[in-house]
Amino acid sequence: MIRSTHLPLLVTLATFVLAYALCASAYPSMLSTRVVANLLTDNAFLGIAAVGMTFVILSGGIDLSIGSVIAFTGVFLAVVLRDTSMHPLVAFALVLMITTAFGAAMGALIHYLEMPPFIVTLAGMFLARGAAYVLSTESVPITHEFYDFLQGLYWKDPSGGRFRLIGGLMVLTFLVGILVAHRTRFGQNVYALGGGGQTAKLMGLPLASTTIGIYAVSGGLAGLAGIVFSLYTSAGYSLATVGVELDAIAAVVIGGTLLTGGYGFVAGTFFGILIMGLIQTYIVFDGTLSSWWTKIVIGGLLFAFIVLQKGLTWATQARRRTTTGSAAHS
Amino acid sequence: MTHDTGPVLHAKGISKFFPGTIALDEVDLRLEPGEVHALLGENGAGKSTLIKCLTGAYQRDNGTIHLDGQEVSPQSTADSQRMGIGTVYQEVNLLPNLTVAENLYLGRQPMRWGLMARRRMNAMARESLAGYGLDIDPAEPLTAYSVAIQQVVAIARAVEMSGKVLILDEPTASLDRDEVQLLFSVIRQLRDRGLAVVFITHFLDQVFEISDRATILRNGRVVGTRVLADVSQKDVVTLMLGRQLESQVHDRKPAKAGETLIEVENLGKRGMLDPLSLALREGEVVGLAGLLGSGRTETANLIFGAVPADQGRILLRGKEIPVSTPREAVKHRFALCPEDRKTEGIVGDLSVRDNIILARQASQGWMRPIPRAEVNEIAERYVKALDIRLASLDMPIRLLSGGNQQKALLARWLATNPDFLILDEPTRGIDVGAHAEIIALIEQLRSDGMALLVASSELEELVAYSTRVIVLRDRKQVRELSGAEITPENIVHAIAEHGTPAEEGAR
Numbered sequence: 001m002i003r004s005t006h007l008p009l010l011v012t013l014a015t016f017v018l019a020y021a022l023c024a025s026a027y028p029s030m031l032s033t034r035v036v037a038n039l040l041t042d043n044a045f046l047g048i049a050a051v052g053m054t055f056v057i058l059s060g061g062i063d064l065s066i067g068s069v070i071a072f073t074g075v076f077l078a079v080v081l082r083d084t085s086m087h088p089l090v091a092f093a094l095v096l097m098i099t100t101a102f103g104a105a106m107g108a109l110i111h112y113l114e115m116p117p118f119i120v121t122l123a124g125m126f127l128a129r130g131a132a133y134v135l136s137t138e139s140v141p142i143t144h145e146f147y148d149f150l151q152g153l154y155w156k157d158p159s160g161g162r163f164r165l166i167g168g169l170m171v172l173t174f175l176v177g178i179l180v181a182h183r184t185r186f187g188q189n190v191y192a193l194g195g196g197g198q199t200a201k202l203m204g205l206p207l208a209s210t211t212i213g214i215y216a217v218s219g220g221l222a223g224l225a226g227i228v229f230s231l232y233t234s235a236g237y238s239l240a241t242v243g244v245e246l247d248a249i250a251a252v253v254i255g256g257t258l259l260t261g262g263y264g265f266v267a268g269t270f271f272g273i274l275i276m277g278l279i280q281t282y283i284v285f286d287g288t289l290s291s292w293w294t295k296i297v298i299g300g301l302l303f304a305f306i307v308l309q310k311g312l313t314w315a316t317q318a319r320r321r322t323t324t325g326s327a328a329h330s
Numbered sequence: 331m332t333h334d335t336g337p338v339l340h341a342k343g344i345s346k347f348f349p350g351t352i353a354l355d356e357v358d359l360r361l362e363p364g365e366v367h368a369l370l371g372e373n374g375a376g377k378s379t380l381i382k383c384l385t386g387a388y389q390r391d392n393g394t395i396h397l398d399g400q401e402v403s404p405q406s407t408a409d410s411q412r413m414g415i416g417t418v419y420q421e422v423n424l425l426p427n428l429t430v431a432e433n434l435y436l437g438r439q440p441m442r443w444g445l446m447a448r449r450r451m452n453a454m455a456r457e458s459l460a461g462y463g464l465d466i467d468p469a470e471p472l473t474a475y476s477v478a479i480q481q482v483v484a485i486a487r488a489v490e491m492s493g494k495v496l497i498l499d500e501p502t503a504s505l506d507r508d509e510v511q512l513l514f515s516v517i518r519q520l521r522d523r524g525l526a527v528v529f530i531t532h533f534l535d536q537v538f539e540i541s542d543r544a545t546i547l548r549n550g551r552v553v554g555t556r557v558l559a560d561v562s563q564k565d566v567v568t569l570m571l572g573r574q575l576e577s578q579v580h581d582r583k584p585a586k587a588g589e590t591l592i593e594v595e596n597l598g599k600r601g602m603l604d605p606l607s608l609a610l611r612e613g614e615v616v617g618l619a620g621l622l623g624s625g626r627t628e629t630a631n632l633i634f635g636a637v638p639a640d641q642g643r644i645l646l647r648g649k650e651i652p653v654s655t656p657r658e659a660v661k662h663r664f665a666l667c668p669e670d671r672k673t674e675g676i677v678g679d680l681s682v683r684d685n686i687i688l689a690r691q692a693s694q695g696w697m698r699p700i701p702r703a704e705v706n707e708i709a710e711r712y713v714k715a716l717d718i719r720l721a722s723l724d725m726p727i728r729l730l731s732g733g734n735q736q737k738a739l740l741a742r743w744l745a746t747n748p749d750f751l752i753l754d755e756p757t758r759g760i761d762v763g764a765h766a767e768i769i770a771l772i773e774q775l776r777s778d779g780m781a782l783l784v785a786s787s788e789l790e791e792l793v794a795y796s797t798r799v800i801v802l803r804d805r806k807q808v809r810e811l812s813g814a815e816i817t818p819e820n821i822v823h824a825i826a827e828h829g830t831p832a833e834e835g836a837r
Binding site for chain 2: 192195205206
């Protein structure tokens, strides 16, 4: 059954199908599995980070720190692998713990000090970026046989597309994200928080653990995105992934999640990521367009989706008025 | 009490102090199982403070609460919910972005293998709501249903989670008649199940319809607990207002027969105010009387266009005029001094002068600033005329006393030279001296030929200056009093007993 809350998701899906059809009609080779595989690989780190961002935005918050956290993770891994003999898997676990704890600490500040998430995560953004600089200002290459092994893992489609590990990891993250958002108490609490914090409190919801949990998830997933990014680039650089948080926010909004919280789907963000990736791919295929056109198209799309959301909000309110009206006359 | 079960909830000697005031003074409340107990009192009487102390939203400073014979001390609303005290508020406290079932089971969803069993949850919700006579699809978003149904869902949630005491804080405030009946049938059903229901409302008819007993609060004290079958509405109103209703004979000059200025015909808004008609001549003060929530402020706002009406019309000197925004109203020389001057009236940090000139300047348009000299002249004139006491015209208005703020607000509207002035609670929260001055000012404006509509909860005050009084109840115009009929006693009668045959005969 189609409900008005599903409409943004459907619009996102339709946009994706339409965009893909347009691209394919111009360049039929964009239909190849090679392009699809690259779409997943190239956007893997962004997609994973955007899952965390979806939870944050669903709860009515924002997390500006994830770009910095990704960069920090990359530099941390590169430096640790260069200077110590730690196995990458141990380093992964360590950095995931650090980033999760970092997110949890921001969530705790937001909840207990009743600070706006914007400010707290802005501070977190500077902190994480600064920590990355402290570790190394230069780009540190990662050369480790385990990295080579992971990078060599892929499944080759008969028609030539290489589905790499990191793309699969992103898809897996989305699947788990969808399950958590819609089928667990934590997920319900995230929606409840986004629907109205004061009301959720009166309904007896554990606000503290929910808020801390949300930012911990976002931090942890930013850490995972950082690991994926280091696998993708084989390096750690403190100046990398500046502004990725904004790309993630854009993907979430294009995916149909209401920026004020409460409404949206993790699955929508997946298509948001794909739409953004598709635009980039198209520009690469075209070859004559400046890559800045990506930003312009994404900007236009964002506007369109914000207007759509506003329109839907009005439509729902109008409908609510008419339903109360008809109930009164019955 | 012959009950061998004893009270479900017994609060004894509850006191709550706020800096400078005693909000609750040794309040007792005793709830029997299977009763609907109304909690009555004017605003500020302490009803909501008492409820907040019972639900743990406030910590009481004194007194004990026994629930089923056990002493309890709820620390938070979640705490009291667990102990068995559930609360449903006027504003539906459910989440609009979730479905009915999700709201009903938030925080206690049925789980299977670590995941929410959505289908089972929906089935449980459907069954639970069917018990309240609701046949709705619980998988739909909450907002697909009317406020009344949302209230029932909120009640179902509160009852399922608590199940001993159910507190309903003005649950009917935004419901219409049929919806109220739906809610009442649910309340009766819960009462028959043995719950104690606390019912708070300003609608006396509803109190008498649904409640068994009532505890009446005034100024933080219990002034009485009555079995409602034994008393009349008038007794209850008298207790609430706490007035000796002596008949005062007023030596009133008859209203000057001015031209009819404003005619309001069947003006109303669904769910806010039943259609209301009134006519005002120049040199007349019409009072709006009624209990809190009876529709006084709503009437003022509708006529001024602060809230657009959805039916009826307004005629100015016999010609219909559109008034759907305050801007239009001001254009037709209407003025409104709102009830809550802190949030709707004064701009605290602006100077007294700027506050006084605000409406005049707005009516001229921002592109044509009033010359400084004229601004000063106007401000000084009204400060003098209204005797506003201040150190300087430049001081921020928030530093003035309540009475002087009120006079400055009046000055703001008088500066627009209105023909028709609406005052909503002009004397609330100001001291006795300023009180008398404002009343004198109303008299003076009237004799100058202005038409005034004054909403007030102070009956003596209304009696003092009104040439006619319109009595409102349950957001409906119930009676119009004029001339010698205007006495506090008659107003109380009209508020409490309108519609009874005896009353009709007495006219």
